[in-house]
Amino acid sequence: MSGENVLSQSFEIIGGNFGRAGKASTTVKDILKELGIDPSIIRRTAIATYEAEMNVVMYAEKGEMTLRVTPEMVHLHLQDQGPGIPDIKLAMKEGYSTATPEMREMGFGAGMGLPNIKKNSDLFEISSEVGKGTRLEIVIYLNPKVKANP
Amino acid sequence: MKLREIQRxxxxxxxxGTEALLETNIECACSADLMSDVLAFGQPGQLLLTGLSNAQSVRTADILEAKAIVYVRGKWPDEEGLELAMVKGIPVLSTKRMMYEACGILYTHGLLGILVSDTIKKE
Known part of the structure; x- marks a missing residue:
């Protein structure tokens, strides 16, 4: 991850706090708007951020999301402290969900979260350790012509 | 279709919603109670019809750049959701119609679904 830093900001996400859920993502969106980033990039980033934030709220004890904006890209790093994901391949499958009824009552848990984050990212990496937590790296290039796998 | 027409x-x-916001032109609509589905399949500028009345419905509309929200089954947004809608300038309507009926009425009057309207635009 190279490039001159334009902006870097971290957000604390509290697990189980549905009242605050999504506030970090709304702030990220507002920051990108203020920077004059292209609306389609903002939208993709906002969706990826919101899905990732909701995953932390729903499954983890707590997490931290760091937004970095460089002249080339929007980079999001998420690290949570939680149960982790035993089978990442399965978790990436559309429609696969371990959501509780409470999570579904909040409007989430359709099993679309992780696939949707990947869909909206140019680069997406996920790693997880059961009993410790999950880490996500998300990159969205500011120039849409730049692709992850040319 | 104008939001005012949808209201009628x-x-x-x-x-x-302000008078000016009711003049907003809505090109397509998506209905769901699961916001994960809305985030996965929705598109900017759409109308969101939902029965989910918590703040996440408004937050999803904001993230997705939806133009307006219609709550079905007589639902209203909760206090936090309403406050967020006002801050973000997202007009909010509430109808006593059930989801199926509300969608059917709008569709038969020409308001297309997101995938259909997307296909037509591409053609």
């Missing part, structure tokens, strides 16, 4: 067709109450 659904006999909906304006929970929040």
């Amino acid at each position: 067709l659904l006999q909906a109450e304006v929970v929040w």
Whole structure:
């Protein structure tokens, strides 16, 4: 991850706090708007951020999301402290969900979260350790012509 | 279709929205109670019809750049959701119609679904 830093900001996400859920993502969106980033990039980033934030709220004890904006890209790093994901391949499958009824009552848990984050990212990496937590790296290039796998 | 026309067709109450916002032109609509599905399949500029009345419905609309929200089954947004809608300038309507009926009324009056309208635009 190279490039001159334009902006870097971290957000604390509290697990189980549905009242605050999504506030970090709304702030990220507002920051990108203020920077004059292209609306389609903002939208993709906002969706990826919101899905990732909701995953932390729903499954983890707590997490931290760091937004970095460089002249080339929007980079999001998420690290949570939680149960982790035993089978990442399965978790990436559309429609696969371990959501509780409470999570579904909040409007989430359709099993679309992780696939949707990947869909909206140019680069997406996920790693997880059961009993410790999950880490996500998300990159969205500011120039849409730049692709992850040319 | 103007939001004001949607309000009339659904006999909906304006929970929040200015006169100017009711003149907003809506090109397509998506209905769901699961916001994960809306985030996965929605598109900017759409109308969101939902029965999910918590703040996440408004937050999803904001993230997705939806133009307005219609709550079905007589639902209203909760206090936090309403406050967020006002801050973000997202007009909110509430209709007593059930989801199926509300969608059917709008569709038969020409308001297309997101995938259909997307296909037509591409053609």
